[in-house]
Amino acid sequence: MKVYCAEPGSIIKEVFMKVYCADSQDIMNNPQILKKLPSFNILTSFYYIKDLSIYLPFTNNILIDSGAFTLQQKKKANYTKYFKEYCKFVEAHHNNSKIQGFFELDIHEKVGYNQVLEYRKELFEITSKIIPVWHKPLGLNEYKKMCDNYNYIGVSCVKDRSIPSNKYGSFVGYxxxxxxxxxxxxxxxxxxxxxxxxxSVDGTSWFKAARFGKRKNRKINTNYIKQNRVNLVFLELLDHIRFQRKYEEKWKNYQIKQNFKYGGNPNAKTIKNRIIQYISKYILYLFNHKQHISIQNIHNI
Structure with a gap:
């Protein structure tokens, strides 16, 4: 997917969007599924991964998640030990051309943001393929700082806990x-x-059959899911590959004009808010103008 967007000084930047399938343990436990599918993009977690080599022949691009979300769900966790193991993994695999990046260990809620910055520094000493992650509680200033300092960042887009839907254009544009x-x-x-x-984007919503008991908005019997889980994973993956290619094709050769703006400032107000603001000002103007006329009429009596 190619997208062209305006930059300061009328510089055009070429963007290649990649849609990644966030891995599930169903794929890890049934690698034979991959042999039957066309190659695709996958995001897999260091927390679960046993053997990276099972993916390499069947994937186009790979992103490695640090496993931070899963790690933080544990009641007891040795974060220092886990981080050292992750560093060893990154050291062993960062030269692989299929791996596009490694997400940092973003566990600021557990160890504090200063410690996360130290982790980030150590990871960057191993490779430049590290992807820092911004979360809404870190604040807008930290987002801007990350955009200034890094050439690739990740942003948590979990619905209702991150950026409002109408603000994504502004954040991406910035x-x-x-x-x-x-x-x-x-x-x-x-x-x-x-x-x-x-x-680039990723997600696990591709596998709705086992998680939500639905496939193409139709309910699936629980017993059927248990008996046919591998087949369902295959069908859902095939749908997701079509989804990946649909968006690659949709944006292919799409060019945004140099004067195109889709919200370079995350602080910018939406068009809807601006319209409401203008209407409010106009109503206030009419109200004041009416009062002014009334006062003049009184003086004329």
């Missing part, structure tokens, strides 16, 4: 203006992907 690629973590929502030129 990143692009600062020569930074934007990865949407947990972003497979078509209504947003149709409008916003992300550099």
């Amino acid at each position: 990143a692009h203006q600062h020569q930074t690629k934007f990865h949407g973590l947990g972003m497979l929502r078509p209504k947003i992907l149709d409008k916003v030129p992300f550099d």
